[in-house]
Amino acid sequence: MRIQANHVFFSYDRLPVLTDINLDIREGTLTVLCGVTGSGKSTLLRLLSGLAEPAAGTILLDGGQAAAGNVSMVFQQPETQLFAGSVHQELEYGLAERGVPGPQRLELIRSALARVGLPYDEFGGRSPFLLSGGEKRRLCIAAAIASLPGLLVLDEPTAGLDPQAAGSLLELLHGLRRSGLTLVIGTHDLDSFLPIADEAIVMSQGAVHYSGPASTLSADPLVLTGAGLEPPAYSRLGHRLRQRGLLAELPDSLDSLLAALAEQPLPAPPEEAPPASVQIPRLSWSGGENLLPAKGNMAGRSSAATDIQTASARKPWQRLDPRVKWLGMVLGTLAVLGMQALLPLLLASGLITGLMLSARIPWQRTIRFFRPFLLMFLFLWLLSALTWSSPDYKLGPVGLSLAGMERGGLNVLRFLLLVALGFLFTETTTGAPLREALEWGIAPLKKLGIRTRNWSLAVSVTLQFVPWILDKLAQLQLALNSRGRKARGMARYTPRQVALLIVPLLILVIGMGDELATAVESRGYDPTKERTPAYLLSWQNRDTLVMLCILLAAALLWTVSRFS
Amino acid sequence: MIRAEQLTLSYRDGQRRLPVLKGISIHINRGEWVALTGANGCGKSSLIRTFNGLKIPTGGSLSAAGLDLRSPGNRTAVKQHIQLVFQNPEAQTIGSTPFEDIAFGLENRGLSREAMLAQIEKVLHQVGLTHKAEADVATLSGGERQRLAVACCLALETEMIIFDEVTSMLDPAGRRDILELARKLWEQGTTVLWVTQRMEELAESPRVAVMSQGKILYDGDTRTLFYSSGLPDALGWPSAPAVRIGQLLQAKGWPLHSLPLTEKDLEAVL
Numbered sequence: 001m002r003i004q005a006n007h008v009f010f011s012y013d014r015l016p017v018l019t020d021i022n023l024d025i026r027e028g029t030l031t032v033l034c035g036v037t038g039s040g041k042s043t044l045l046r047l048l049s050g051l052a053e054p055a056a057g058t059i060l061l062d063g064g065q066a067a068a069g070n071v072s073m074v075f076q077q078p079e080t081q082l083f084a085g086s087v088h089q090e091l092e093y094g095l096a097e098r099g100v101p102g103p104q105r106l107e108l109i110r111s112a113l114a115r116v117g118l119p120y121d122e123f124g125g126r127s128p129f130l131l132s133g134g135e136k137r138r139l140c141i142a143a144a145i146a147s148l149p150g151l152l153v154l155d156e157p158t159a160g161l162d163p164q165a166a167g168s169l170l171e172l173l174h175g176l177r178r179s180g181l182t183l184v185i186g187t188h189d190l191d192s193f194l195p196i197a198d199e200a201i202v203m204s205q206g207a208v209h210y211s212g213p214a215s216t217l218s219a220d221p222l223v224l225t226g227a228g229l230e231p232p233a234y235s236r237l238g239h240r241l242r243q244r245g246l247l248a249e250l251p252d253s254l255d256s257l258l259a260a261l262a263e264q265p266l267p268a269p270p271e272e273a274p275p276a277s278v279q280i281p282r283l284s285w286s287g288g289e290n291l292l293p294a295k296g297n298m299a300g301r302s303s304a305a306t307d308i309q310t311a312s313a314r315k316p317w318q319r320l321d322p323r324v325k326w327l328g329m330v331l332g333t334l335a336v337l338g339m340q341a342l343l344p345l346l347l348a349s350g351l352i353t354g355l356m357l358s359a360r361i362p363w364q365r366t367i368r369f370f371r372p373f374l375l376m377f378l379f380l381w382l383l384s385a386l387t388w389s390s391p392d393y394k395l396g397p398v399g400l401s402l403a404g405m406e407r408g409g410l411n412v413l414r415f416l417l418l419v420a421l422g423f424l425f426t427e428t429t430t431g432a433p434l435r436e437a438l439e440w441g442i443a444p445l446k447k448l449g450i451r452t453r454n455w456s457l458a459v460s461v462t463l464q465f466v467p468w469i470l471d472k473l474a475q476l477q478l479a480l481n482s483r484g485r486k487a488r489g490m491a492r493y494t495p496r497q498v499a500l501l502i503v504p505l506l507i508l509v510i511g512m513g514d515e516l517a518t519a520v521e522s523r524g525y526d527p528t529k530e531r532t533p534a535y536l537l538s539w540q541n542r543d544t545l546v547m548l549c550i551l552l553a554a555a556l557l558w559t560v561s562r563f564s
Numbered sequence: 565m566i567r568a569e570q571l572t573l574s575y576r577d578g579q580r581r582l583p584v585l586k587g588i589s590i591h592i593n594r595g596e597w598v599a600l601t602g603a604n605g606c607g608k609s610s611l612i613r614t615f616n617g618l619k620i621p622t623g624g625s626l627s628a629a630g631l632d633l634r635s636p637g638n639r640t641a642v643k644q645h646i647q648l649v650f651q652n653p654e655a656q657t658i659g660s661t662p663f664e665d666i667a668f669g670l671e672n673r674g675l676s677r678e679a680m681l682a683q684i685e686k687v688l689h690q691v692g693l694t695h696k697a698e699a700d701v702a703t704l705s706g707g708e709r710q711r712l713a714v715a716c717c718l719a720l721e722t723e724m725i726i727f728d729e730v731t732s733m734l735d736p737a738g739r740r741d742i743l744e745l746a747r748k749l750w751e752q753g754t755t756v757l758w759v760t761q762r763m764e765e766l767a768e769s770p771r772v773a774v775m776s777q778g779k780i781l782y783d784g785d786t787r788t789l790f791y792s793s794g795l796p797d798a799l800g801w802p803s804a805p806a807v808r809i810g811q812l813l814q815a816k817g818w819p820l821h822s823l824p825l826t827e828k829d830l831e832a833v834l
Contacts, residue, residue, distance in 0.1 A: 036735070036737060037705065037735045037737065037738075132604065132605070133604055134604075159732070159733070160732045160733060162603045162604050162761045163761060163763065163800070163801050163802055164603065164799075164800050164801075165604075167800070167802060188735050188736050191805075228737075229736075230736055233764070233804075233805040233806075233827065234805055236827065237805055237806065237809060237827060237830065240827075240830075240831060240834070241809075241834070244834050246834070254805050254808065257805075257809070258808060258809065258812055261809065261812055261813075262812060262816070430659075430660040430661055430664060430700075431658075431659050431660035431661075431664050432659060432660070432661075432664040432667065460660075461658060464660045467702060468654065468702070512654075512655055515650065515652060515655035515656070516655055516656070516658065518613075518618060518650070519650065519655065519656040519657075519658060520658055521618060522616060522618055522643065522647065522648050523643070523647075523658070523668060523669035523716065523720075524640065524643040524644065524669060524672060524720070525668075525669075525672065526640065526672045529672045529674075530674065531671040531672055532670070532671055532673070532674070532675055532676070532677055532680055533671065533677075534663070534664065534667030534668075534670070534671070534677075534680060534681070534684070535664075535667075536677070
């Protein structure tokens with residue numbers, strides 16, 4: 001499949017990520033896409049696979065828009081893109097989404113599994129979650145190629161694999177290329193991929209730094225160093241061997257370097273050997289001085305600047321004693337739970353919105369946090385309005401009831417307010433103050449034999465990982481989208497979608513919990529010992545003032561909800 | 565630093581016991597840099613977790629930092645001397661800022677608050693994260709998170725750091741940073757056990773231990789491993805480029821005064 005990008009722009013949080021990208025990738029080629037972290041590589045991969053839309057410009061596939069199923073993407077972590085109970089179902093899901101009729105599916109599944117070296121008879125019934133790292137990667141590729149796409153996009157396909165698994169995955173991709181599939185591979189591993197690539201694209205600071213034959217990168221290391229990348233080892237070594245007259249030309253792979261060196265009649269070695277190098281060296285790190293990329297790239301610099309800005313804007317909130325914030329959250333939660341009518345709920349909504357504005361939480365962050373909740377709640381709301389018995393509006397066999405809608409709407413609003421309170425609290429309080437205040441608050445429970453220190457630690461670590469969980473959820477959604485259905489809005493939370501997401505999400509969360517528990521233990525955490533807190537609780541006059549305001553607001557809300 | 569003799573470990577799987585470590589003997593001296601490698605599932609992670617008391621061996625003897633790890637009390641005490649940096653940069657930050665994360669490990673040390681703050685400041689500076697002390701950890705790059713994990717070890721004034729495939733989820737820049745940091749610490753006297761699957765990282769270690777299916781297949785000099793043990797071929801490793809060139813030059817009769825392992829070695833040889 002031929003891919004043409006014309007004047008493509010993309011930005012994220014109003015920061016330009018890609019500027020004026022122009023590409024023409026020929027059908028049946030293997031293209032390596034490289035660049036330092038933050039160069040726009042991953043974003044470009046998503047645009048090429050149709051998982052994101054350019055802000056400006058066009059991406060044409062074979063001169064037009066891609067048909068469903070014609071582009072597939074494989075992401076870096078297999079853990080965030082496997083869903084089903086068996087290898088067979090994993091592949092069947094994508095085929096079903098892409099409208100392949102049932103009877104044709106088995107043949108496509110068998111053939112895709114055969115192509116990646118996972119024979120159907122052996123692997124078809126096994127659980128994807130119990131495969132080895134290398135097998136999971138292969139399965140992801142099988143799921144991507146089952147629908148016979150014209151373009152396969154891969155992000156870091158060999159990262160984290162052991163040498164044998166990485167080697168055989170490379171073979172597999174090389175085989176796919178030979179079979180005529182067009183491949184675009186985003187990678188840092190130039191040593192492995194440049195030798196098998198036809199074309200290469202080097203990204204730097206959101207723009208195309210180089211686009212052309214892959215062999216140029218081996219011949220001219222400056223193209224890579226100019227983009228902050230290190231040339232592959234064979235290219236660095238070839239460069240030096242040539243300087244010493246041991247090679248006639250720069251090699252395009254380690255194998256060609258070895259072959260050329262083997263043919264070369266070697267000149268006599270220099271007579272006086274430098275004595276220092278005879279000893280076993282202390283660790284010596286690779287890379288010649290002239291070829292090493294400049295240290296410290298653009299990545300991260302702009303984000304550091306924004307961090308500092310937002311941190312100073314949130315100061316007044318962070319200066320508050322965490323106990324007063326806990327009090328606000330607990331009273332706020334109780335008040336909201338006691339509300340049955342619209343008026344107090346609207347009043348509380350107004351109050352919480354005002355507080356959120358005053359905390360100056362970045363807008364994009366708020367949207368990212370609330371998006372999954374909003375859609376899920378909207379769905380619940382519709383569900384609560386459905387009725388069979390006494391519908392106000394009929395929609396075929398079911399109907400919608402106004403009373404149900406009202407009841408559901410109020411409940412959803414209450415939930416949203418609770419989520420907003422939690423969000424406001426965690427966004428303005430870091431882990432240590434949150435934990436100290438909680439431990440102070442539940443200290444009396446110690447007398448009952450409850451391990452308050454463990455509890456406060458567990459709560460603060462869990463709250464800290466809510467954004468991580470939402471992030472993983474987004475990655476899983478993206479992977480589901482890449483299997484064919486480009487679900488947007490509410491369609492992302494149909495019961496079927498949710499059922500598919502829940503198992504991998506649980507596995508990720510449990511795995512994370514396990515690793516964190518090990519990390520806690522490894523640091524020598526001992527709840528029985530006296531501890532020195534890094535954060536000291538200190539109650540100031542402003543905290544008393546804020547406490548009075550909270551009590552007043554809670555009383556007001558309670559009164560309004562009582563009499564409305 | 566570490567003395568393991570005939571160490572065994574097995575997990576219960578229903579009625580059966582699955583052996584993970586099958587009689588491992590290894591000695592690591594104070595101030596050494598040892599690389600440990602082996603395919604996924606060979607038992608590397610279990611082995612290193614026994615070294616700082618996170619896993620309890622089912623048999624054999626093990627002492628670390630002079631403490632006999634058969635006694636439960638020592639398994640807590642050993643964590644003051646030996647610390648682990650884990651593979652996944654996301655799954656080892658317990659605080660929500662670098663400052664809080666380092667403070668977490670220091671809380672139980674019976675330090676005064678002033679001493680604790682001074683210590684945090686010192687190690688943040690050592691790993692180059694002073695300017696990010698109050699940043700949300702979620703905004704740190706993978707490399708920065710790994711450096712933070714090292715800072716947490718340093719805060720505990722640990723004598724040995726075990727790096728468990730810490731570069732496998734990092735980009736080349738992050739990988740270089742953490743390697744340089746580890747090397748600096750090693751030069752200052754920290755004992756390092758560097759677990760990796762990357763050939764170029766093995767080639768740069770003076771001593772390598774190779775594990776397979778719960779056993780140690782090789783433990784010794786890196787040159788012998790790559791040039792005369794025959795093991796890399798048997799295991800299907802793609803040896804580091806400098807080694808393959810060295811092997812070729814050796815086969816062609818080029819008189820090598822030293823067998824190259826790294827690019828720098830090769831440079832010196834030529």
